[in-house]
Amino acid sequence: MTTGAQALAGVKVVEFGAYAAGPHVGKLLANFGARVVHVESRRRPDGFRLEYPPFKDRVPGVDRGGCFAHFNDSKYGVTLDLHAGTGRELAQRLLTWADIVVENMRPGVMRRLGLDYEVARSVNPGVVMLSSCNMGQTGPRANTPGFGSQLSSLAGFCGLTGRPDGPPMLLYGPYIDFIASTMGAAAVLAALDQRRRTGSGAWIDLSQYETGLHFVAGALLDYHRNGTVAARQGNRDEEAAPHEVYRCEGGRWLALSCWSDAEFGRLARAIGRPDLAADPRFATGAQRRAHAAELDRAIVPWCAAQDAERAATILQEARVHAYPVNTMADLFRDPQLVHRHVWRRRHHRVMGERAYCFPAFDLLDTPGEITSAAPLLGADNETVFREFLGLSAAEYEACQARGAFQ
């Protein structure tokens, strides 16, 4: 019963956002058929275009960066000077056109630009607006600027990562931004459903901090119920043992865990050490956790002599939890990710064939797609303002002459 159309066909989205937390919302919607317009200006392009590598041939340029491309495939790119009258008028026309507006500016910026929810609602009563920022729109620290990589510290993630006797660990990038963007996408879709049924729009105030706390909600509840303060514990677990990573032949790492005595018995046999299962030090989960260092010493030599892929295969065949620790390179050859077509190559006019990441879900009757590479800066001005907004050629040229597209 495939309809042929994508699930969000006809849904119109405009993004006044940059970096990750706003644009990743639009990407998720665009991959399932929404028409998403990403607004930048020539004077201030999206910070991800220039501020961070990698760049094609290591040469920085607004259309050469992987960082911007990663979060903006399948969208239309426009430039507007939001500080000039004509540019702002066109931005307000985009508010009228859109079903969903996504913004991740600091609180108050959209109001100063004349693009806040009250304005949007006055021209488009059913509009759904998502405002996503570090702390939310209200509260004593509402105006705090912040990067997601550091906000991941405030929300507990970095403090829970690392060895018990060592410092906290970074989680590479703005880990928490993607929690906010994914939960934000769910919120705008719920608002869209409400609008379909009732005609009412909605303004969604999303605090990236608060969405992140939902990813440590169990530890927070444990504190509130029992006073337990969770601490970093390396890769150990309170239930499973072993529960660790081991270095394999060639330097790759293998993650493995045993969740029952029976599973530990299967591990012991699979690594040629059936004696371990009979060893009283390793008889129960509690015993194995108490003797974790000795247990590791028993497992290390087998892993060190195996290729990580082969070791994982042997252990999975023995019904033991195991998987190689994939590096960024490994992700492009992981058989399961390859099978799912997670990476989809699309042609970018400056960067050439690039891999874009498909979301982790798909709809079986109306599948999603990476419909195009990320847009060049302002590449779709004409399409968006003439076709989508209906400007005549003369009007478009007049806007251009007045510097609206700078």
Place this chain on the structure above:
Amino acid sequence: MLDGLRTLDCSDRLGWLAGRMLADLGAEVVKIEPPDAGVGASDWQAYNANKRLLRLDPGRPRERAALAELLAHADVLIETAAPGSPLAELFRPDALRARNPRLIQVSIRPFGADGPRANWQASDLELMAAGGIMSLAGEPDGAPMRVGAPQASLWAGAQAAVGALIALAHRGATGAGQQVAVSAQAAVLTALAHAPTFYDILGEVPTRCGEYITGRTLTGARMRAFWPCRDGHINFVLYGGVAGRRSNQQLASWMREAGAPLGAVAGIDWSTFDPKPLTQVEVDELEQPILRFFAGLTKREFLESAAAREMLGYPVSTVEDIAADPQLEVRGFWDDLRSAGEMRARHCGSFAIVNGVRAPLRHAPGEPVELEALLAEFGGAGVRAPATANAS
């Protein structure tokens, strides 16, 4: 916003957050558990708040038939049934669709529905490994690290909720439900930011660098991200460019006002500061006085002063710090619920504020609903009349 959306959550940990998110957005979510399943653990309680609990034994024919009846009247099913299990048989997509063409079936598996490793076993550790994020966390020469609280199931659940709601939008337009398939391994890729693009564009493999950030200097010098303070750590980075300028200037004035020795900090013109050409010796020299200054601060002092000075940077919080954060209190983030047989417990409230209101959680975790009552509720007139004729 999702008022009246009847959702049956038959998932294990991989799907809990999906149901919780739909519930926070207004859906009526019923968590289904076997009669003997434990529901007391903090994770279960946290992610199954705002849902009612139906105890049901799918091994008993009468209860299986009742579940099938509920499914015939449900809008959304969230399930994680392992192939070959009794529930997997009941959740066969063609059979479900034949009975209820409007049903949105969200199927979450560790590695997705099919593929060479679809049947591999995985807990959070293996999924975080398979999704690449562990390779990016930990000491540069040490073992890859996972976050100490399970994350992969939450990435999967959040993606599943988005998938369910995209399918709901499609159903709104056409009347037709469908199956949404989710891979937890692939969901972890969401957490990687743009790290994979280094490999795709340059053939470089980003890796972990412990408490430092790299890639900010042309000399390869590493810059500190975590600084010990009186009661833990602070995350602060001497960024260059516009982003760093204000924070660095503010830090220097703060140190000056506090009478702290400035050392190399005194000689920097922050309006033109650029970390790119710095050598490791220069970075270390610059960091020494800051290390001494931060060592005398508490996390709370840093949080409040940095916010007042509009500086980038945050303390490394524990759950205890988070529980005491006034920002969360003022925004009404916490929701106190009384579970059966329990004292009041403080939960994370609904994740979004809509039109100025954070919807209160409606059900304490484990709030029971009886099968007969639910059958009557589901069998009654649907709150959600089809927008168009069914496409069956």
